[in-house]
Amino acid sequence: MERIITDIDEKIKVGVLPIETGREAEKKGELKLLTLMLGYTPIISHNSDGKPFIEGYNISISHTKGYVAIIISRFFEVGVDIEYPADRVLRIASRFLRDDEPFNDIDSCLTAWCAKEAVYKLFSSDHLGFHDMKVDVFARKVKVLKHGLIVKFVRKKSTNFLLTYCWR
Known part of the structure; x- marks a missing residue:
């Protein structure tokens, strides 16, 4: 196992x-x-x-x-x-991506989705929305616009899943 x-x-x-x-x-x-x-x-x-x-x-x-x-x-x-990698993330990208996050491939969109989910959980008591965060998938950072904070995240990818995690 x-x-x-x-x-x-x-x-x-x-x-x-x-x-x-x-x-x-x-x-x-x-x-x-x-x-x-x-x-x-x-x-x-x-x-x-x-x-x-x-x-x-x-x-x-x-x-x-x-x-x-x-x-x-x-x-x-x-x-x-x-999350498991699938093209479904492209169909819902407009729900979680900001206009200034122009990602259009599965890997970048999935990374942005996972990073925002992990940061959302990190700041759970703040009840952030996806548009309250801006992701830089290449620098592995999420800017929490509500607080002006930048959170680094770790990204691990396998053939079966994409994992992101963060801490503060």
């Missing part, structure tokens, strides 16, 4: 695990991946906005067709997104 678990300066852990499809499989996959990442089976709760949390950790979870991705940290706020 393929799984990717990355430690970044031992302050952030990112994991990706293949899962079956369906909501029940997603929940089982989350718990299995968190158990692998933490070394124990945690209790996952959710705040009033629906954001998951584990006592003592900041956490972000994302799912796509056949995968679950999780980022956790005791030290930083975190955000993650995972």
